[in-house]
Amino acid sequence: METGLLVQMLLGSLLGLSVYLPLRCGQLSLATPGFYAIGGTVAALLSTRVPALGISDATYPLTSVMLEMLLAALLTGVLALGLGRVVLRLRGIYLAIATIALVEILRVVTLNLEFTGGALGIFGIPQPFSGPEGYAALTFVVLAVVCWLCDRLEKTRPGRAMAAIRDDELAAASQGINTADTKLMAFVLSALVAGVTGVVAAHFLNSWNAKLGNFDASITTLAFVVFGGSRTWLGPVFGGLLLTALPELLRPVGDLRLIVFGAVILVGPLFFPQGLITPELFQTLRRRMGRSAAPSPQGGRP
Amino acid sequence: MEGLLQLLFNGLSVGAVYALFALGYTLVFSVLGVINFAHGAIFTLGAYFTYFLIGGAVGANGLMAGLQLPFSLPFWLALPLAGLGAAAVALVGERIAFRPLRDRGSDPLQALITSLGAGVILVNLIQLLVGAESYSIPVGTLEALPVALSIAGAKVRTVQVLLLVIAGLLLVALSIWIDGSRSGKALQAVSEDPVTAQLLGINSGRMIQIAFGISGFLAGVAGGLVGLSVSIAGPYFGIGYGLKGLGVLVLGGLGSVPGAVLGGLIIGLAEACVPSHLSGYKDAVAFGFLFLMLLIRPQGLLGRPLAEKV
Numbered sequence: 001m002e003t004g005l006l007v008q009m010l011l012g013s014l015l016g017l018s019v020y021l022p023l024r025c026g027q028l029s030l031a032t033p034g035f036y037a038i039g040g041t042v043a044a045l046l047s048t049r050v051p052a053l054g055i056s057d058a059t060y061p062l063t064s065v066m067l068e069m070l071l072a073a074l075l076t077g078v079l080a081l082g083l084g085r086v087v088l089r090l091r092g093i094y095l096a097i098a099t100i101a102l103v104e105i106l107r108v109v110t111l112n113l114e115f116t117g118g119a120l121g122i123f124g125i126p127q128p129f130s131g132p133e134g135y136a137a138l139t140f141v142v143l144a145v146v147c148w149l150c151d152r153l154e155k156t157r158p159g160r161a162m163a164a165i166r167d168d169e170l171a172a173a174s175q176g177i178n179t180a181d182t183k184l185m186a187f188v189l190s191a192l193v194a195g196v197t198g199v200v201a202a203h204f205l206n207s208w209n210a211k212l213g214n215f216d217a218s219i220t221t222l223a224f225v226v227f228g229g230s231r232t233w234l235g236p237v238f239g240g241l242l243l244t245a246l247p248e249l250l251r252p253v254g255d256l257r258l259i260v261f262g263a264v265i266l267v268g269p270l271f272f273p274q275g276l277i278t279p280e281l282f283q284t285l286r287r288r289m290g291r292s293a294a295p296s297p298q299g300g301r302p
Numbered sequence: 303m304e305g306l307l308q309l310l311f312n313g314l315s316v317g318a319v320y321a322l323f324a325l326g327y328t329l330v331f332s333v334l335g336v337i338n339f340a341h342g343a344i345f346t347l348g349a350y351f352t353y354f355l356i357g358g359a360v361g362a363n364g365l366m367a368g369l370q371l372p373f374s375l376p377f378w379l380a381l382p383l384a385g386l387g388a389a390a391v392a393l394v395g396e397r398i399a400f401r402p403l404r405d406r407g408s409d410p411l412q413a414l415i416t417s418l419g420a421g422v423i424l425v426n427l428i429q430l431l432v433g434a435e436s437y438s439i440p441v442g443t444l445e446a447l448p449v450a451l452s453i454a455g456a457k458v459r460t461v462q463v464l465l466l467v468i469a470g471l472l473l474v475a476l477s478i479w480i481d482g483s484r485s486g487k488a489l490q491a492v493s494e495d496p497v498t499a500q501l502l503g504i505n506s507g508r509m510i511q512i513a514f515g516i517s518g519f520l521a522g523v524a525g526g527l528v529g530l531s532v533s534i535a536g537p538y539f540g541i542g543y544g545l546k547g548l549g550v551l552v553l554g555g556l557g558s559v560p561g562a563v564l565g566g567l568i569i570g571l572a573e574a575c576v577p578s579h580l581s582g583y584k585d586a587v588a589f590g591f592l593f594l595m596l597l598i599r600p601q602g603l604l605g606r607p608l609a610e611k612v
Contacts, residue, residue, distance in 0.1 A: 028411055028414075086597060087596075087597075089597075090596055090600060092410075092411065093335075093336070093337060093410075093411070093414070093556075094552075094596060094600055096411075096414065097337075097548050097552060097592065097596070098592070098593060098596045100545065100548065100589075101548075101549065101589040101590075101592045101593045101596075102589075102593065104545060104585070104586065104589045105586050105589045105590060105593065108582070108583060108585050108586035108589075109583075109586065111582065112582040112583055215541065215545055219418050219422070222415065222418075223415070223418075223419075226412075226415045255426075255429075255430050256430070258422065258426040258429075259422075259423050259426045259427060259430065261422065262419045262420070262421070262422030262423035262424075262426060263419065263423060264419070265415055265416070265418060265419035265422065266398070266399060266416050266419030266420055266422075266423065267419070268415070268419075269403065269408070269412040269415050269416050270402050270403065270416065273406070273408055273409075273412065
């Protein structure tokens with residue numbers, strides 16, 4: 001497999017996780033491509049316009065990339081904190097529509113501003129690595145960190161609170177969970193992940209334009225989560241990996257690949273309402289594995 | 303004065319299309335409580351149907367390259383037929399993407415994703431069959447009518463007047479049907495509560511199908527009209543309208559028929575008022591309205607307040 005594709009798959013997983021975080025507390029936010037676009041624009045602008053970061057060096061210093069990530073995370077985090085307070089008062093379909101509107105407004109503005117390069121975008125983003133292998137390593141590290149954080153989150157109080165809100169917001173609130181703050185936290189985390197992913201993607205893609213954060217991207221990233229499953233972080237990771245690779249795997253069917261892609265999003269919720277990967281799946285697997293390895297003294301379940 | 307009148311006409315004719323578009327959304331939303339994201343694709347389909355029915359040939363790309371119908375219909379016949387075709391596709395979409403979820407009582411948000419899937423399939427199927435190039439419906443289609451009219455000194459394209467008239471007629475017909483007929487009342491009952499409506503002897507499933515059919519017809523006709531007045535910019539051209547339609551929908555109030563009309567006209571006029579040196583920002587107008595409306599008054603201009611069900 002091409003390493004470039006691997007990088008894209010890992011980036012897909014990260015975006016999937018970004019959609020997953022608010023969805024874990026039942027909030028369908030489609031703002032991920034917007035924050036992704038902001039992260040990418042930050043990286044593109046800083047690396048090409050600020051000489052001190054090292055654009056003229058033979059290879060762009062990795063520390064500068066880290067700095068861009070930090071700044072992108074800061075910017076997207078603060079934005080999400082402000083916007084989240086406002087939009088998270090909406091629920092269900094209203095929240096989804098409001099976030100679509102945010103992404104579209106951002107796209108139109110980026111398209112029209114001078115300093116973001118208009119429709120053409122920003123070119124010649126410096127490369128910290130000589131080949132895709134370096135990007136694969138960097139993206140893998142970022143993904144691993146985010147996955148670890150998500151895993152911790154799922155097993156600790158805030159993560160449980162998120163799941164409780166998803167199941168029944170009113171009941172969760174009556175148990176003393178601060179639903180507004182928990183939802184806001186998920187929204188901000190989602191924005192951070194998307195912003196940092198945008199920084200990596202901007203360097204990897206070498207150029208950045210307004211098209212990268214549009215409605216299509218909202219759909220695709222949503223599909224990662226719906227397809228993979230939204231109840232454990234492994235779902236979006238798996239969905240992101242698979243659905244990013246799918247168009248490549250479908251290369252033999254040529255022009256049909258987007259039709260097949262559409263069919264996957266159409267059929268997924270019909271046959272797997274919870275997504276492919278659910279916590280129950282692990283329980284079943286564990287039980288099966290346990291049974292075949294060491295049969296229990298009672299001779300299995302009655 | 304003439305400039306103002308021209309502006310008014312431009313805005314109203316665009317707004318009328320938005321209204322037709324949003325009405326389709328609103329009909330489906332009122333009975334199912336979900337947004338049909340395949341609606342933009344149905345609109346696109348209506349435009350292509352109109353193009354082929356008036357005898358247009360398929361371009362050089364795509365599997366159906368060079369294909370042409372052996373007959374060519376006049377525009378006034380092609381448009382409603384294209385609407386019917388679009389309605390048929392919308393019904394198939396309902397059967398595949400909505401009904402299985404409804405039967406199972408799934409989370410309505412799932413329908414958002416399945417309908418997106420249906421839309422992606424439709425758009426790419428169009429691209430596969432007829433290619434990605436843009437098509438335009440020749441102005442000569444409106445044989446006897448002049449290209450432009452002069453109304454109170456302002457020069458207005460006939461297409462725009464036609465658009466306004468047809469959209470107006472459809473809107474009036476729809477409101478008469480909803481408020482004045484038995485089946486229209488039944489539709490209102492289903493949108494109030496499908497289960498109770500069923501208990502009262504209304505076939506809820508059938509009413510939902512009717513809503514989808516009408517929604518598809520309106521989208522198809524709107525597509526044909528836009529194809530005539532601007533052009534068919536490729537298989538993806540409905541998506542932009544689909545997103546703006548959301549703005550109209552929210553501005554007017556989800557599920558409100560007069561709201562969709564009012565919202566469409568307001569956004570059409572607002573877009574026409576954007577000065578030319580800022581025309582790049584025109585596409586953001588609808589979303590700006592949408593966003594503000596959601597924050598100030600989520601139920602929209604004419605919608606009913608959201609009932610918090612506990």
